[in-house]
Amino acid sequence: MEQLTQDFLRTKKLPHIWCPGCGNGIVTAALVRAIERAGYNQQDVVIVSGIGCSSRAAGYLNFNTLHTTHGRALAFATGLKMARPELKLFVIMGDGDCSAIGGNHFIHAARRNIDLNAVIINNHIYGMTGGQHSPLTPTGMKATTAPGGTLERPFDLLELARGAGATFGARGNAAQPRQLEQLISRAANHKGFSVVEALSQCPIAYGRRNKLGGAVEMLREMKDKAVSVEKASTMDVDELKDKTLSGVIYSVDAPEFSEEYYRSIGKA
Amino acid sequence: MPFEVVSGSQAAAIAVQRVGVDLVAAYPITPQTAIVETLANYDAKGELGCDFVSVESEYSALACCNGAAAAGARVFTATASHGLAYMHEMIHWCSGARLPIVMVNVNRAIGAPWCLDPDQGDSLSQRDTGWMQIYCSGAQEVFDTVLQAYRLSEELLLPCMVVFDGFYISHTYEAVDIPDKEQVSKFIGPSNFKAQVVPGEPGNIQGIIPGEIQHQLVKKRSETMMFAPSLFEELNKSFEKIFGRCYRAVEVVAPIGAKTAIFTAGATAETVRWCLPKMEGTAMIQLRMFRPFPAEQIRSIIEKNNFERIVVIDRNCSVGVGGILAQELKAALYGMSKLPAVHDLILAGGIDLTGEMLGQMVEESDGNVKTGYKWGDELL
Numbered sequence: 001m002e003q004l005t006q007d008f009l010r011t012k013k014l015p016h017i018w019c020p021g022c023g024n025g026i027v028t029a030a031l032v033r034a035i036e037r038a039g040y041n042q043q044d045v046v047i048v049s050g051i052g053c054s055s056r057a058a059g060y061l062n063f064n065t066l067h068t069t070h071g072r073a074l075a076f077a078t079g080l081k082m083a084r085p086e087l088k089l090f091v092i093m094g095d096g097d098c099s100a101i102g103g104n105h106f107i108h109a110a111r112r113n114i115d116l117n118a119v120i121i122n123n124h125i126y127g128m129t130g131g132q133h134s135p136l137t138p139t140g141m142k143a144t145t146a147p148g149g150t151l152e153r154p155f156d157l158l159e160l161a162r163g164a165g166a167t168f169g170a171r172g173n174a175a176q177p178r179q180l181e182q183l184i185s186r187a188a189n190h191k192g193f194s195v196v197e198a199l200s201q202c203p204i205a206y207g208r209r210n211k212l213g214g215a216v217e218m219l220r221e222m223k224d225k226a227v228s229v230e231k232a233s234t235m236d237v238d239e240l241k242d243k244t245l246s247g248v249i250y251s252v253d254a255p256e257f258s259e260e261y262y263r264s265i266g267k268a
Numbered sequence: 269m270p271f272e273v274v275s276g277s278q279a280a281a282i283a284v285q286r287v288g289v290d291l292v293a294a295y296p297i298t299p300q301t302a303i304v305e306t307l308a309n310y311d312a313k314g315e316l317g318c319d320f321v322s323v324e325s326e327y328s329a330l331a332c333c334n335g336a337a338a339a340g341a342r343v344f345t346a347t348a349s350h351g352l353a354y355m356h357e358m359i360h361w362c363s364g365a366r367l368p369i370v371m372v373n374v375n376r377a378i379g380a381p382w383c384l385d386p387d388q389g390d391s392l393s394q395r396d397t398g399w400m401q402i403y404c405s406g407a408q409e410v411f412d413t414v415l416q417a418y419r420l421s422e423e424l425l426l427p428c429m430v431v432f433d434g435f436y437i438s439h440t441y442e443a444v445d446i447p448d449k450e451q452v453s454k455f456i457g458p459s460n461f462k463a464q465v466v467p468g469e470p471g472n473i474q475g476i477i478p479g480e481i482q483h484q485l486v487k488k489r490s491e492t493m494m495f496a497p498s499l500f501e502e503l504n505k506s507f508e509k510i511f512g513r514c515y516r517a518v519e520v521v522a523p524i525g526a527k528t529a530i531f532t533a534g535a536t537a538e539t540v541r542w543c544l545p546k547m548e549g550t551a552m553i554q555l556r557m558f559r560p561f562p563a564e565q566i567r568s569i570i571e572k573n574n575f576e577r578i579v580v581i582d583r584n585c586s587v588g589v590g591g592i593l594a595q596e597l598k599a600a601l602y603g604m605s606k607l608p609a610v611h612d613l614i615l616a617g618g619i620d621l622t623g624e625m626l627g628q629m630v631e632e633s634d635g636n637v638k639t640g641y642k643w644g645d646e647l648l
Contacts, residue, residue, distance in 0.1 A: 069350065100324040144304075144308060145322040147312035152322075
């Protein structure tokens with residue numbers, strides 16, 4: 001297993017460019033193990049990414065990888081999937097990338113229920129450009145574009161996707177990489193548009209500015225706040241305050257777009 | 269006047285703060301981000317005195333500026349590269365709407381593949397959108413041009429793009445003379461252009477019209493923009509009275525007897541300026557105003573100085589044609605009785621211009637061959 005995972009990495013491109021303490025590497029490793037767990041052939045897997053810290057992952061993964069424009073990864077992936085529906089697509093995006101400029105593509109991919117696996121690394125900040133607030137920055141948190149704390153309200157990404165028609169939504173975090181790996185693997189096995197929100201830490205551009213400590217403290221807080229869907233069902237509203245739901249939040253069956261399309265033209 | 273050591277990006281942001289705008293809308297993109305961050309810091313300290321809207325895309329930034337300017341607000345936004353390309357529809361739209369919007373673009377290459385290096389193709393490829401474009405060669409010019417852009421824009425009711433090179437200017441620090449708000453207000457004054465959206469006076473603006481009317485509007489817009497070079501010179505006279513320095517739409521540095529002139533815009537002009545003393549018989553024509561293209565001024569400079577050869581430095585490339593400045597220059601020279609040779613050095617992508625390259629280019633540009641070009645990597 002160790003050797004195979006190594007095969008999925010472009011080891012010549014390492015070490016990566018991420019800052020010390022960044023969670024992107026943890027999420028990328030979980031993705032690699034999940035692909036392995038799903039049992040896909042290396043040549044059948046395509047990784048599509050947008051632009052930003054998270055999207056650099058595409059450069060380190062030893063599959064067909066497509067590093068696309070800001071926010072548009074899902075639109076590129078939709079074209080790929082429709083042209084070659086047998087391919088297994090994983091779309092890596094950041095919170096800023098996916099939910100700002102990418103917001104429109106995100107809801108339409110969900111609406112079509114096209115079989116793409118969206119992995120959104122949510123570190124609550126635009127990291128690569130130095131720490132501007134994103135549509136997933138919690139209200140009141142500081143950023144270079146909100147030195148006094150942002151007044152804006154963040155999206156609940158999974159609820160947004162569900163409202164738009166996504167059929168699988170899960171949330172994991174960088175502090176619990178084994179669970180994250182399982183969630184991505186389940187998303188891979190789900191037919192339809194799957195969203196995995198991977199909470200992650202950016203100690204440099206987010207943690208430091210908001211006095212959240214270093215990577216260790218941020219990971220600890222992430223872990224402490226995480227409550228599984230099962231456990232949450234036994235807790236009341238007060239107990240759930242300030243907690244983050246983790247695990248598979250929803251998973252339903254619905255017709256998948258590329259399959260329906262090829263059936264409609266008699267090629268399925 | 270107080271000098272401060274600031275980056276080109278900071279100079280732009282401080283100028284906006286000194287002008288006193290009503291609304292800033294922006295989205296982060298390298299290498300422009302420091303402009304927005306500096307403005308956000310002013311906002312947090314209560315020193316910006318305007319609405320600061322941190323939007324979800326560059327398109328939204330310019331749309332937000334359009335809405336605010338239609339309501340009579342003085343607005344500002346800044347972007348770069350892919351951000352500018354993403355705004356493309358709105359860039360046309362704001363000019364057609366005759367709104368005096370000022371935007372800074374920090375030059376950066378456009379993909380694919382991704383590249384962060386300075387290439388002027390992002391803004392030059394917006395040349396047909398109906399915006400005035402002014403290129404700066406240093407941080408002082410950036411500061412001063414932002415002030416002047418508001419005057420130009422508000423007098424002609426046309427948007428203006430202030431452009432400077434990423435990293436060379438945006439991220440390097442220089443001593444910049446930064447006047448206070450009071451001083452700046454002597455030049456700028458409050459905005460007094462007419463709002464299009466007025467409470468109590470309902471109307472449909474930016475609506476649909478037939479082609480015949482659109483024809484008239486485009487004609488009027490184009491004719492109005494033609495006033496920009498002379499207005500720029502006029503504005504600079506009053507600018508000089510207040511600040512003690514001034515600029516021209518096209519600047520020339522010509523040692524006596526120079527037969528060759530290097531023609532360029534942006535940070536490369538500064539490189540050329542420094543190299544000129546070592547290049548005997550060579551002059552420089554620095555293009556500041558690119559839109560409208562000051563053809564008359566350029567022809568008169570060339571005629572007056574009897575330049576026989578022009579070496580253009582193009583930090584861009586219109587693929588399939590060549591350098592954009594060279595194309596524009598050649599079009600402007602059409603019909604001149606004594607036509608100089610035009611040779612182009614194309615630095616598209618991200619190649620540094622060195623003194624050695626300049627020397628080699630000038631040496632190898634044969635005055636008997638009327639036109640030619642070289643790629644930067646051929647001179648390395």
